[in-house]
Every structure is written in structure tokens, then in C-alpha cells.
Amino acid sequence: MALWRGSAYAGFLALAVGCVLLLEPQLPGSALRSLWSSLQLAPAPPGPGSPEGRLAAAWDALIVRPARRWRRVAVGVNACVDVVLSGVKLLEALGLSPGNGKDHTILHSRNDLEEAFIHFMGKGVAAERFFSDEEAFHDIAQIASELPRSPALCRRKCSFNWTEICSQLRFKGEEWGRLKAPHANRFIFSHDLSNGAMNMLEVFVSSLEEFQPDLVVLSGLHMMEGQSKELQRKRLLEVVTSISDIPTGIPVHLELASMTNRELMRSIVHQQVFPAVTSLGLNEQELLFLSQAASGPHSSLSSWNGVPDVGMVSDILFWILKEHGRSKSRASDLTRIHFHTLVYHILATVDGHWANQLAAVAAGARVAGTQACATETIDASRVSLRAPREFMTSHSEAGSRIVIDPSRPVAEWHREGVSFHFTPVLVCKDPIRTVGLGDAISAEGLFYSEARPHY
Incomplete structure (x- = not known):
């Protein structure tokens, strides 16, 4: 019954919009779009009876x-100071352009960082890599410190030495060139000799x-x-x-x-x-x-x-x-x-x-x-x-x-x-x-x- 009632409502609404078009053909397109969007039937958001709601209640x-x-x-x-920011924004700030992804067991340069980030962003999976060049790493960390950052969601406060930095690059629905992350996740890189x-x-x-x-x-x-x-x-x-x-x-x-x-x-x-x-x-x-x-x-x-x-x-x-x-x-x-x-x-x-x-x-x-x-x-x-x-x-x-x-x-x-x-x-x-x-x-x-x- 609910299905037929919904179909009937939709039919009447479509008829109403059609009559408006017939009687007022000069009505601005923006007004028509606003009218139609206000009349559309949206599915009910998941509630207690949805699979998600039932599962949460069971938990x-x-x-x-x-x-x-x-x-x-x-x-x-393992303890370090986390710098959490957008990976795409950092790579753009480093003057890098979208290219091909490639995994690197150890990062030696900015290009290695770019390729590894693209590789894992494309898969939507988390990863962590060591950056071998101390000077290049600190140059990148300096640029990262000047960018808008997310709250440090994973500050590891058991540290005895706050000089070590972990850069955590987030990709959350981000796009870079033709690449879009299928899942939100993070890519971590550091030059952390103490840990x-x-x-x-x-x-x-x-x-x-x-x-x-x-x-x-x-x-x-x-x-x-x-x-x-x-x-x-x-x-x-x-x-x-x-x-x-x-x-x-x-x-x-x-x-x-x-x-x-x-x-x-x-x-x-x-x-x-x-x-x-x-x-x-x-x-x-x-x-x-x-x-x-x-x-x-x-x-x-x-x-x-x-x-x-x-x-x-x-x-x-x-x-x-x-x-x-x-x-x-x-x-x-x-x-x-x-x-x-x-x-x-x-x-x-x-x-x-x-x-x-x-x-x-x-x-x-x-x-x-x-x-x-x-x-x-x-x-x-x-x-x-x-x-x-x-x-x-x-x-x-x-x-x-x-x-x-x-x-x-x-x-x-x-x-x-x-x-x-x-x-x-x-x-x-x-x-x-x-x-x-x-x-x-x-x-x-x-x-x-x-x-x-x-x-």
C-alpha cells in the first residue's frame, strides 16, 4: 500500500509541475528547479529499523x-609529534604535479614521496615509509608546518623526545589530476632515527x-x-x-x-x-x-x-x-x-x-x-x-x-x-x-x- 501511495504522490506532483509549465511558460528556470526540488520525494534516512541501526543497537x-x-x-x-594535513595540498606546495604512482620501500626524494603517495591514495589504503634524506625531509617538514593542518588526531604523548616528527598525509575524497581516493585514509612518512x-x-x-x-x-x-x-x-x-x-x-x-x-x-x-x-x-x-x-x-x-x-x-x-x-x-x-x-x-x-x-x-x-x-x-x-x-x-x-x-x-x-x-x-x-x-x-x-x- 505504501509503495502505491508513494507512486501516486509522485504522479500528482509531476502533473502539478506540468500544469505550471503549461500555464506559466515564461517562469524562470531557477524557479522551476526550486519548485521541483522542493516537491521531490527523498528516501528516509537510515534509522533504528535500518540494517545499520539494528546492528548498532545489537552492539x-x-x-x-x-x-x-x-x-x-x-x-x-614509538613516539613522535604528528603533523596531520592534506597530502594533495602538501605535494602542490612542494611544486609537484600529478604523475604515475609507484611504491618505494624507502623514500629518498620529493619525487619518491609523490609516487608513493599517489600509489597508496589510488588504492585507498594506509601506508608508512621511512624518508632517508634528513635535509630534504626537514625542508618538506618546514613547508608542511606552514600549511593549514588538521588537529593532531594521533598525538603519541608517551614521547621522551619531541624532536622527531611524523608527517601524516590524509586523503579523504581528494582528487589530484585524474586520480580520486576511493577511501579516506592516510600516508605517513618520517625521518625518525631515535624511534x-x-x-x-x-x-x-x-x-x-x-x-x-x-x-x-x-x-x-x-x-x-x-x-x-x-x-x-x-x-x-x-x-x-x-x-x-x-x-x-x-x-x-x-x-x-x-x-x-x-x-x-x-x-x-x-x-x-x-x-x-x-x-x-x-x-x-x-x-x-x-x-x-x-x-x-x-x-x-x-x-x-x-x-x-x-x-x-x-x-x-x-x-x-x-x-x-x-x-x-x-x-x-x-x-x-x-x-x-x-x-x-x-x-x-x-x-x-x-x-x-x-x-x-x-x-x-x-x-x-x-x-x-x-x-x-x-x-x-x-x-x-x-x-x-x-x-x-x-x-x-x-x-x-x-x-x-x-x-x-x-x-x-x-x-x-x-x-x-x-x-x-x-x-x-x-x-x-x-x-x-x-x-x-x-x-x-x-x-x-x-x-x-x-x-
């Missing part, structure tokens, strides 16, 4: 605080005895890409020793970031870093690169084709925990991985070591929407549900098919002692904040997670 019901909460959390080690050498790690770890945290959160291993291979190997062994000095019983979460050095990533995976930490946080680029570097599942893929396949992601997460996680035959602390991509998140845990993960994965996905839209709660009219509505849980073995219902948004499955929790993300249509989303997602997931005492 609110599912997200409960754990029985045992963290009292103190120690956060280190690259992780100079304050030992000081940080030594302070834990007095601080007595319940949880330690680490990041910054990716910054070592700017160091020589010899220093990387030496420092990585010292990192493992320092992490091992953290008192037994305190979970350690390691947040990964964009990397290009496969040898360094292999060393992180194999040289006891993974077994020394309890939890990992990473996105789709970092997950695939990790698998490529360590010859894991689906490592023959050069890149994801659009939305990462859930079954493939699940296979890689399972492989990490089975090959490098805790088991009866392996002395490893690794029992948890929080994976996040634009349209969905997965929490994978070794059974028996974590609780409240259903709430944790939902909380991480919820904060992705509120943080990006800069709202306190999910506004159903400003977000969209883009996750696959059904998927296979594996491609390496006979997985099961799962169909997502917005009213029951967290799917759960199990595989040989590993539990998976999946939930869609309500993607902000017009994001205001794109910097620091991964940090916020992992932090929220950890806040709602409960590590069992024997973890």
Missing part, C-alpha cells in the same frame, strides 16, 4: 565490560617494576626499517631480551604497522618476538605482508583484490597461532590476534586464554565508526554496512558458510583449538578522522578483553 547490547579489568596499562615505545633504534626501550621496561601495570602495549618495530641490516639484527635481539624482562604474568600486546622489509619481518616472526608477546594487532596490508615474508597461507597473492576475503584472512590468522602461538608442545605466550580492515574485524584467540572476546570485537568495530565520524555514538544516517553478508570461514580446508544478520552481528567459529569472532564495521560515509583508527580499534578491543590469570 550496544553485546558490549559488556569484562569481569576482570585492567587497572594500569603501560604504553610505549628507529628504539632507544628508550630499556628505560621503558625498567620503569615497569615501579609502575606495576596489568598490561603492556608496544609498537614501533616497523620504524627499524630505516636502520642498517646489522643494527636491525642486533637491536631485534635486544628487543626480545627486553620484552623477556617484563615480569611474568603481564600480557604484552604488540601493534604492528606498515612494513616493506621482508627480511626484517621474517626476523620479527622467527627470532622469538612473536613467542615473547601475548597479543598482536594488525590490518590487512600488514597481515598479507607477514604471510608473504614468512611463506604462510595465500602468500602468492600480490595484494588483496578489494575487500580481503574472510576465509583467506582466517587461514592466515590460524596459521600464525598454530605455528607461533602457545600450544602444549611450544613455549609461546602468543594467544590472541586482533585483525581489522575497513569493513570488518576478526578476533582470533587460542582457547582457554581470553574471555569477553565477543564484546571486545564488537567494541573495536563500534569505535571505528564513532572515531571516523567524530561522534560519541553511532549515527545510523552517517554510516553504511559494507561487509560481506555471507562468507566461507576457510579456503585451506572445508570451512563453513556463515550468513551475517545485522540483529546478531558477531559470528563465531572454531578450528582446532582456535576461536574466531567476526563482526562487520559500520563505515563512516564522510570520515572526519582517518589518523589513529588502528590504535583506537586495538585499544578498545583490549579494554573489553579479559586475560585469564594463567594466560
Whole structure:
């Protein structure tokens, strides 16, 4: 009935406009356009009954605080002053013109910066690169400091040394020449030798005895890409020793970031870093690169084709925990991985070591929407549900098919002692904040997670 009523209204309105044209043919075109636009029937904005509204309400019901909460959390080690601004405006201020995109593992010049930015802007994916030329970097940073900047949405205030600068270039629906960013995201580049050498790690770890945290959160291993291979190997062994000095019983979460050095990533995976930490946080680029570097599942893929396949992601997460996680035959602390991509998140845990993960994965996905839209709660009219509505849980073995219902948004499955929790993300249509989303997602997931005492 509502459909017929709407069609009838539309017909009457069209007839009315036709009569006006017949009786007043000299009526100005602007007046006609104004009249027609005021009469058009617009679809109702998404509300509580929309898939987005139902999913947000279901999250609110599912997200409960754990029985045992963290009292103190120690956060280190990667620290810098962020300069957040439009990437296109910076490149224009540098006198650069739109050209062809090309990835560079290390940036040596302005042209390298331009090509790498275009490469990742065209894909709409986040990335981070080291800029090797100190003088050229500081020239660029000086120009950047004179441009209008966004609020530093990801100021890392645990820094001991404020001389290091991270330039974070946003691309949010921006166009440059014929190129338009398909998604809002950011490209980070820095010349950060202090963090690259992780100079304050030992000081940080030594302070834990007095601080007595319940949880330690680490990041910054990716910054070592700017160091020589010899220093990387030496420092990585010292990192493992320092992490091992953290008192037994305190979970350690390691947040990964964009990397290009496969040898360094292999060393992180194999040289006891993974077994020394309890939890990992990473996105789709970092997950695939990790698998490529360590010859894991689906490592023959050069890149994801659009939305990462859930079954493939699940296979890689399972492989990490089975090959490098805790088991009866392996002395490893690794029992948890929080994976996040634009349209969905997965929490994978070794059974028996974590609780409240259903709430944790939902909380991480919820904060992705509120943080990006800069709202306190999910506004159903400003977000969209883009996750696959059904998927296979594996491609390496006979997985099961799962169909997502917005009213029951967290799917759960199990595989040989590993539990998976999946939930869609309500993607902000017009994001205001794109910097620091991964940090916020992992932090929220950890806040709602409960590590069992024997973890």
C-alpha cells in the first residue's frame, strides 16, 4: 500500500509541475528547479529499523565490560609529534604535479614521496615509509608546518623526545589530476632515527617494576626499517631480551604497522618476538605482508583484490597461532590476534586464554565508526554496512558458510583449538578522522578483553 501511495504522490506532483509549465511558460528556470526540488520525494534516512541501526543497537547490547579489568596499562615505545594535513595540498606546495604512482620501500626524494603517495591514495589504503634524506625531509617538514593542518588526531604523548616528527598525509575524497581516493585514509612518512633504534626501550621496561601495570602495549618495530641490516639484527635481539624482562604474568600486546622489509619481518616472526608477546594487532596490508615474508597461507597473492576475503584472512590468522602461538608442545605466550580492515574485524584467540572476546570485537568495530565520524555514538544516517553478508570461514580446508544478520552481528567459529569472532564495521560515509583508527580499534578491543590469570 505504501509503495502505491508513494507512486501516486509522485504522479500528482509531476502533473502539478506540468500544469505550471503549461500555464506559466515564461517562469524562470531557477524557479522551476526550486519548485521541483522542493516537491521531490527523498528516501528516509537510515534509522533504528535500518540494517545499520539494528546492528548498532545489537552492539550496544553485546558490549559488556569484562569481569576482570585492567587497572594500569603501560604504553610505549614509538613516539613522535604528528603533523596531520592534506597530502594533495602538501605535494602542490612542494611544486609537484600529478604523475604515475609507484611504491618505494624507502623514500629518498620529493619525487619518491609523490609516487608513493599517489600509489597508496589510488588504492585507498594506509601506508608508512621511512624518508632517508634528513635535509630534504626537514625542508618538506618546514613547508608542511606552514600549511593549514588538521588537529593532531594521533598525538603519541608517551614521547621522551619531541624532536622527531611524523608527517601524516590524509586523503579523504581528494582528487589530484585524474586520480580520486576511493577511501579516506592516510600516508605517513618520517625521518625518525631515535624511534628507529628504539632507544628508550630499556628505560621503558625498567620503569615497569615501579609502575606495576596489568598490561603492556608496544609498537614501533616497523620504524627499524630505516636502520642498517646489522643494527636491525642486533637491536631485534635486544628487543626480545627486553620484552623477556617484563615480569611474568603481564600480557604484552604488540601493534604492528606498515612494513616493506621482508627480511626484517621474517626476523620479527622467527627470532622469538612473536613467542615473547601475548597479543598482536594488525590490518590487512600488514597481515598479507607477514604471510608473504614468512611463506604462510595465500602468500602468492600480490595484494588483496578489494575487500580481503574472510576465509583467506582466517587461514592466515590460524596459521600464525598454530605455528607461533602457545600450544602444549611450544613455549609461546602468543594467544590472541586482533585483525581489522575497513569493513570488518576478526578476533582470533587460542582457547582457554581470553574471555569477553565477543564484546571486545564488537567494541573495536563500534569505535571505528564513532572515531571516523567524530561522534560519541553511532549515527545510523552517517554510516553504511559494507561487509560481506555471507562468507566461507576457510579456503585451506572445508570451512563453513556463515550468513551475517545485522540483529546478531558477531559470528563465531572454531578450528582446532582456535576461536574466531567476526563482526562487520559500520563505515563512516564522510570520515572526519582517518589518523589513529588502528590504535583506537586495538585499544578498545583490549579494554573489553579479559586475560585469564594463567594466560
